[in-house]
Amino acid sequence: MTAPRVTIKDVAARAGVSKGAVSLAFNRKPGLSEATRDRIFEAARELGWAPNPAARSLAGSRVDVVGLAICRPARMLGLEPFYMEFVSGVESVLTEHSCSLLLRLVRSPEEEAGLLESWWRARQIAGSILVDLRADDPRPAVAGRLGLPVVAVGHPSLTGGLTSVWTDDTTAVTEAVRYLAALGHRRIARVGGAAALGHTTIRAAAFDAAARGLGLAGAWQVATDFSGEAGTRATRSLLTAAPSDRPTAIVYDNDIMAVAGLSVAAEMGLRVPADVSLLAWDDSQLCRLTHPTLSAMSHDVHGFGADVARTLFGLFGEGGVGSHTVPTPVLTPRGSTAPPSV
Amino acid sequence: MTAPRVTIKDVAARAGVSKGAVSLAFNRKPGLSEATRDRIFEAARELGWAPNPAARSLAGSRVDVVGLAICRPARMLGLEPFYMEFVSGVESVLTEHSCSLLLRLVRSPEEEAGLLESWWRARQIAGSILVDLRADDPRPAVAGRLGLPVVAVGHPSLTGGLTSVWTDDTTAVTEAVRYLAALGHRRIARVGGAAALGHTTIRAAAFDAAARGLGLAGAWQVATDFSGEAGTRATRSLLTAAPSDRPTAIVYDNDIMAVAGLSVAAEMGLRVPADVSLLAWDDSQLCRLTHPTLSAMSHDVHGFGADVARTLFGLFGEGGVGSHTVPTPVLTPRGSTAPPSV
Structure with missing residues (x-):
């Protein structure tokens, strides 16, 4: 040709x-x-x-593609505001550098480790972003061995010495529980994310510690797959107990599950926040579109993605910022949290 | 090295x-x-x-990357359920073929046309998906000139002879308006998407024709940027007219704007559906998580994305399915539509 x-x-x-x-x-x-x-x-x-792309990369100039593999079912990706906002933040920085994102859905961290090796060897990427780190995750070792420039999104305890950008989940969960307790709630539940994920483990431990520290009368935790359906099931199950035996406040690990919780409360004839307070996480636009609006632990997920991408570009040149935290999610009280009425 | x-x-x-x-x-x-x-x-x-990727592509074997450029602000991408479900559908088929998606946000169809040329010449992609076609769109001509395998998502009147996959928006809009009229609504508004997009023009014309055909007493159309905020503003503006002068039913061009509309109605003390009926479009999981649940024009957006990706793979080998429509969105009545009470 x-x-x-x-x-x-x-x-x-x-x-x-x-x-x-x-x-x-x-x-x-x-x-x-x-x-x-x-x-x-x-x-x-x-x-x-x-x-010739190979020639360009041999000359060290091929920095126009960044990899991102996400280990979630394809259908979930479309429904989870977090990932889409994160990807949009990454894209906003990539666009400034005339770079594209090579996106792939994988079924396991092992598959992703193989993919990273193949992308890197075929010179399809200049570097990659690693998300959803787990305990015993194979990816940090593979990236290290290959010399692949990566930024890992996760607490340094999970990322094996890689350049990391993370959220202080312990502080954020503790603040969420303390706020609900300060409103007078003594029975608090947490509808959490996927149990295998490192940040879920960190949040679960922080919730336990905060509940014990505050001497709560009741503390529940439910693991889910982050979907609205799972949020619906978890909320229904938590709220079907006798009034004296059920939580008066629920904190969710994302916002689509909190929206689902709002709907379950309405279906069960429970008033939000009078009968049950709901606290969302991530705080996408969704939280401001419901009625009542959802109180949330807010962070700038778009900015988080942009920060991660900038950190990766730092690794390509000089002047990298290295590992760091992004701002801790802050409590944004809206219409879905109040003192318990009972 | x-x-x-x-x-x-x-x-x-x-x-x-x-x-x-x-x-x-x-x-x-x-x-x-x-x-x-x-x-x-x-x-x-x-x-x-x-x-050597160049050697691989010269040998005709490089079909492991598919391009997709989206001309929307990065922040919008994270909030628009349509795109995320569409991308997740594309990814589901790409994953079966061990392919990755090269994703890029662009500011204009002209920028995308240049990007397609550069991706194709640098052999970074085996083909591409074109979305959000406009009148006088430069992309079909560029793709044709390059011989780049592409599938265009849009009505054949917009896609310049390229292989196209599209939704029959005229039929769907007509059905939506007829349904609301059959419930007894005589004053109906449409909160539409971006005016520059070809499918918005098709929907707007279909709404006008249906409103005229049914002899509605009032028909309003508002163009937006598809954001929840724009849906909020449009709904508030439509509902602040005197009761005898405002729409009793509103159809939206996506579902996040309909969620926003629900919230505006609540804020203004209007009951849904007794005082105003709301009809969403696309029907992501969001519509089932609100209270009342949102009636919607439903289609399988994930399946739409998967269909487009399969059509592109058809172009790479034999047995391509060629241009075709995906199933027309069907009316899914839920809690947000009813006969007008006034």
Whole structure:
């Protein structure tokens, strides 16, 4: 299809520009007029020339693709506001650098470890973002062995010495429980995420510690798969106990489950917040669209994704910021939390 | 970094396998045991060998990356259930083929046209999915000129002869308006999407025609950017007119705006559906999590994305299905629509 003898020099000559200009055009770097870019592409087309990605990466210049594998069922991805906001934050920084995101859904961290190796060896990515770290996660070791630039999203206890960006979940969960206790709640439940995830374990331990520290009369924790359906089931099960035996406040691990909880309360004739207080996590736009609006532990998930992407670009050049936390989620009280009425 | 003299033959010999097996391992094709795969990667690592993506694509085998550019602000992407479900459907099919999605946010169809050219020339993609087609869209011509395999998501009147997959929006909008009219509504509003998009124009024309055909007493259309905030503003503005002068039913172009509409009605002390009926579009899980639940024009957006990806794979091999519609959205009545009480 292409004539391998044609070189970038021929393209530059045909277009009447320097080799550097051809390189700028094909790497989508700024500095060329639209007309010049068009002339270069036209010349390349006429000569049947295209850049060799392997050559570019050998020259160290291939930093235009960043990998992200997500280990969640495809259907879940579309329903979970967190991931979409996170990805949109990553994309916002990638776009500034004319970079694209190579996105893949995987079934296990093991599959992802193999994928990272294959992406890296085939020079399809300049680096990768690792999310949803687990205890005994195989990915940090693989990334280390390959020398693959990665930023791991997770507490350093989970990320095996990789550059990490994380949220202080212990402080955030403790604040959530203390706030509900300060309102007068003595029976508090937590509808948590997937038990296998490292950050779920950290949040569960923080909830236990806070409940014990405050001497709560009742503390429940339910693990889910983060879906609205799971939030519905968990809330219904928590609220079907006798009034004196059920939680008067529930904190959720994301916001779609809290929206589901609101709906279950309405279906059971329980008033929010008079009969039960609900506290969401992540605080996407959803929390402001319900009635009552949802109180939430808020953080800037878009900004979190952008921060992770910037940290990865730091690894590509100098001046990296290294491992750090993003701002801890802060309590945003809205209409769904109040002192218990009973 | 690598020693270019090393060939796939050396890697195969070192690992004690055929060249075909090395190729399977690096292309992540099935048929190898985990142990063999590991041995091959180990041998490649020891010898400093990696496959040359350019060579692979010249041989016609590079079908492991599919491009998708989305022309929406990054923040919007995280909030719009449609796109996330669509992407998750695409990913579900890509995963079956061990393919990844190259995702990029762009600011204009013109930028996307340049990006497609650059992705294709650099052999970063085997094909691409085009979404959000507009009148006078530059992308179909560019894809045609490059010979880039693409599937365009949009009505054939918008896609310039490319292989297209689309929803019959005219029929769906007509059914939505007829349903509300059959309930007795004579004043109906539509809160639509971005005016520049081809499918918005089709829906707007269908709404006008249906309203005229039914001789409605009042018909309003508002263009938005699809965000919940825009849905809030549009709904508030529609409902602040005098009771005899405002719509008794509103149909939305997505579901997050309908959720926002529900919240505005509650804030204004209007009962849904007694005082105003609300009809959502797309019908993600959100519609079943509100109270009342949202009636919606439902379609399987995840399945839509999967269908588009399968159609693209059809273009890579034989047996492509060609242009076709996906099932037309069907009315799913829930708690937010009823005859008007006034």
